[in-house]
Amino acid sequence: MNKKKRDAVIIILICNAILISLLELVIPVPIPIPGVKLGLGNIITVIAIAFLDFKAVLLIVILKCLVVAVLSKGITMLPFSLAGGILSALVMAVLYKKLSRFLSIKGISIAGAMAHNLAQLTVASLILKEIVIMYYLPILLISSIITGLITGSISELTVREVKRREIFSEVNDS
Incomplete structure (x- = not known):
């Protein structure tokens, strides 16, 4: 795929990640625990990890975090979004590249959700200078398993279909 086509694919993925993340804000979460969300925008991150280099994945994650923070949560939430998004992408990329023959996309997505939380x-503990916030971690890790499984299932189906249709067959050919 030539550079223009590759850039167009990356822009499409960025736009989809932003739209999905914004749409997710209007989906009520049945669990009234702050910080618990589905993380549907991570489906795009998994797709990018499966078909693009890590530089492109980072670009998608960073731009999604910036735009969603500005349009919805406010810029004060940016450090949280960036830290979660970047660590999650890094963990998922390493697991996908090194262990995907042993670990399903669902498992990789769960690990990414855990890393995100x-x-x-x-970041919250550093900003507030309170380690007690980490007591909240077990609750978020349990929610990570559930949400990671949901987004991982969708990601797995999507990646399988994209491979079957050879939609990205030329992405890394240039």
């Missing part, structure tokens, strides 16, 4: 709580 750990990063966000770490």
Whole structure:
């Protein structure tokens, strides 16, 4: 795929990640626990990890976090989003590249969700200078398993279908 086509694919993925993340804000979460969300925008991150290099994945994650923070949560939430998004993408990329023959996309997604929550709580604890926030981690890790399984299932189906249709067959050919 030439550079223009590759850039167009990346822009489409960024736009989809932003739209999905914004739409997720209007989906009520049945569990009234702060910080628990589905993380549907991570489906795009998994797709990017499966078909693009890590530089492109980071670009998608960072731009999604920036735009969603500005349009919805406010810029004060940016450190939380960036820390969670970047660590999650890093963990998922390493697991996908090194262990995907042993670990399903669902498992990789769960690990990414856990990393995301750990990063966000770490940032909160550093900003507030309170380690007690980490007591909240077990609750968020349990929710990570559930939400990671949901987004991982969707991601797995999507990646399988994209591979079957060879939609990205030319992405890394240039």
